[in-house]
Amino acid sequence: xxxxxxxxxxxxxxxxxxxxxxxxxxxxxxxxxxxxxxxxxxxxxxxxxxxxxxxxxxxxxxxxxxxxxxxxxxxxxxxxxxxxxxxxxxxxxxxxxxxxxxxxxxxxxxxxxxxxxxxxxxxxxxxxxxxxxxxxxxxxxxxxxxxxxxxxxxxxxxxxxxxxxxxxxxxxxxxxxxxxxxxxxxxxxxxxxxxxxxxxx
Numbered sequence: 001x002x003x004x005x006x007x008x009x010x011x012x013x014x015x016x017x018x019x020x021x022x023x024x025x026x027x028x029x030x031x032x033x034x035x036x037x038x039x040x041x042x043x044x045x046x047x048x049x050x051x052x053x054x055x056x057x058x059x060x061x062x063x064x065x066x067x068x069x070x071x072x073x074x075x076x077x078x079x080x081x082x083x084x085x086x087x088x089x090x091x092x093x094x095x096x097x098x099x100x101x102x103x104x105x106x107x108x109x110x111x112x113x114x115x116x117x118x119x120x121x122x123x124x125x126x127x128x129x130x131x132x133x134x135x136x137x138x139x140x141x142x143x144x145x146x147x148x149x150x151x152x153x154x155x156x157x158x159x160x161x162x163x164x165x166x167x168x169x170x171x172x173x174x175x176x177x178x179x180x181x182x183x184x185x186x187x188x189x190x191x192x193x194x195x196x197x198x199x200x201x
Contacts, residue, residue, distance in 0.1 A: 022069035023053050023185075023196045025060065054197035056135050059182035065112075066196040070187040071121065072129040073114040077167065080134075080181055080200040081108040082174070090171065094148035105176040107134060107142075108150055108169050109183060109200060117162025127156040131186045132170060134200065136178040145173040 054060040065075040081089060086106035090097050100106055113126055134142040144156075154168035174181060181200040 023187075023194050024067050024069070025052070026065040026067050026073060053195065054182075054199075056182055056184070056197055057180070059197040059199040062199050062201075064198060066185055066198065068130065068185065068187045068194065068196070070129060070190075071116050071118040071124070071162075072187065073116065074130060074132075074185045074196070074198070075112045076183060076198045076200060077110045077112055080110075082106070082181070089150040090147060093150040097147045100173055100176070103176050104173050105178075106145075107172045107174045107181060107200070109134070109172060110167070110169050111154065111183075112165055112167040113154065113160070114165035115160040115162060123159045123161045125157055125159045126154065126166070128188050131188045133184045134172045134174055134181055135184060136174055136181040138175040138178050140175070141184075142172050142174045144170050147171060 052060075053066065054064075060066070062076050062079060065073055067073050080086075082105060086108050087100065089108060090106050091099070109132075111132075113130055115124060115129065132144065136142075149169050149171040152168035154166055154170055156170075158166070160166065183198045183200055184195055185198060186195045
């Protein structure tokens with residue numbers, strides 16, 4: 001009985017997971033109303049000429065939208081906030097937020113996450129579709145850290161319905177003074193090596 005339950009749970013967890021390295025850049029040669037608004041606000045929306053999925057040392061430019069081939073699209077909207085500015089923002093977000101560990105600093109990353117839905121899934125929590133980590137000159141994976149993220153914060157436990165999107169911040173702790181920061185984006189619970197790299201500066 002226990003083995004049957006475990007097998008069913010595993011099957012459910014893997015439903016809709018990517019099984020091939022199909023992440024790709026979204027062709028945005030047709031300007032959308034959202035991109036027009038972003039451009040008017042001075043934000044980068046360049047995605048048309050990007051190709052491939054980037055690498056840690058040569059990530060795709062800010063504003064590139066990635067299709068993870070699991071129903072989810074990801075875009076970095078602006079350079080990551082780091083250094084004293086990031087520390088001040090995290091401190092102001094909540095009085096109980098702790099300062100970064102010795103030798104570390106905060107990085108605030110602003111993203112837009114969109115869910116197009118799949119054949120089998122019309123709603124899904126962010127955490128079930130998208131996995132993120134930051135890498136830099138330290139060559140060490142930096143996952144999102146605990147603490148109250150400066151607003152607007154992305155609630156990774158919240159579900160999106162097909163056609164929905166959310167824009168906001170994720171909080172990471174990186175090496176103090178670390179350079180060359182890039183965001184690695186992967187489908188959650190993927191059974192392959194699908195990944196894309198997006199610049200944070």
